[in-house]
Amino acid sequence: MLELRQVTKRYRGIPAVDDVSFRLEAGTVLGYLGPNGAGKSTTVKVITGMIEPTHGQVLFRGRSIYDYLPEYRARLGYVPEEAQVYTHLSGLEYLQLVGRLRAMSEDAIARRARGMLSLFGLEHAAESPITDYSKGMKQRVLLSAALMHNPELIIFDEPLSGLDAVTARLFKDLLLVLKREGKAVLYISHVLEVVEQVCDQVIILAGGKVLANAAPQELTQLTALPTLERVFAQMVQQTDTVTAAEDLVRLMHA
Incomplete structure (x- = not known):
């Protein structure tokens, strides 16, 4: 694809x-x-x-x-790393805007916007401005927006x-x-x-x-490491976090 x-x-x-x-x-x-x-x-x-x-x-x-x-x-549906939304809109208004930009029918917009807000536990805040939302609530709106048009x-x-x-x-x-x-x-x-x-x-x-x-299973088998996290750390030569944490605490007492 x-x-x-x-x-x-x-x-x-x-x-x-x-x-x-x-x-x-x-x-x-x-x-x-x-x-x-x-x-x-x-x-x-x-x-x-x-x-x-x-x-x-x-x-x-x-x-x-x-x-x-x-x-x-x-x-394409896309959830960016940073929650960039129009904070003056409510969660419902934002999804309505996204649906119209995606050329969805008004019936589909109404059905999916309300339904997704409900499934993501935001029905109580559907009419509230996004500026009042927590970071997690904004993220749920972005997830809904990415899925609205069935990408x-x-x-x-x-x-x-x-x-x-x-x-x-x-x-x-x-x-x-x-x-x-x-x-x-x-x-x-x-x-x-x-x-x-x-x-x-x-x-x-x-x-x-x-x-x-x-x-993932192939990577752990090939490297003989127990988890993907260990494989990742070894491949990117990540800092030894335990040693770094101990050094940071020692530095606090220096």
């Missing part, structure tokens, strides 16, 4: 993403992992058509997305940010149902426990380059 072919994006000659290739098929959840500055955000900007790659291709159903960008975006391809960028335990569990179950419904999901998260449970494939990115692309 979605394919990146040797995608490179340079800023002032420096690659933020360097020769990245992968395929995301329908009915699949692909985990896209990496430390801060690895190139994840740049990849998302390329996939959503916000920026064009310096080299390489982004294909959706075999066609370059830049050949039919408006039509492609109509099939084929969905990008979740750190979607658990601010969510309470119950909503986080709902989201994990939602990923499994979306997969069963044949959606293609790109899932970017630092919550590796959830990634390990729901993702069919995992890409680990560092310095703009793909270090690994395999099923």
Whole structure:
């Protein structure tokens, strides 16, 4: 469904993403992992058509997305890392706006907006301005907005940010149902426990380059490490957090 072919994006000659290739098929959840500055955000900007790659291709159903960008975006749902919403609108008004921008019928907008707010536990705040919402409530509105038009391809960028335990569990179950419904999901998260449970494939990115692309179970078996978190830490040469924590406490007493 979605394919990146040797995608490179340079800023002032420096690659933020360097020769990245992968395929995301329908009915699949692909985990896209990496430390801060690895190139994840740049990849998302390329996939959503916000920026064009310096080299390489982004294909959706075999066609370059830049050949039919408006039509492609109509099939895309996206939850950004930062909750950017029109805070003067209510949650209901925001979803109505999104539905109209997506050219949905008024009947479908009314049905889905109310229904999603209810399912995400926001029916009590449907008419309240978003400026009064907590971070987690704003995140639930963004999740609703991304799903309103029944997209084929969905990008979740750190979607658990601010969510309470119950909503986080709902989201994990939602990923499994979306997969069963044949959606293609790109899932970017630092919550590796959830990634390990729901993702069919995992890409680990560092310095703009793909270090690994395999099923979570394959990565743990190949590296002989017990969890995806340990695999990730080893591959990106992450700081020894225990030692760093002890050093920080020692520094407090210095």
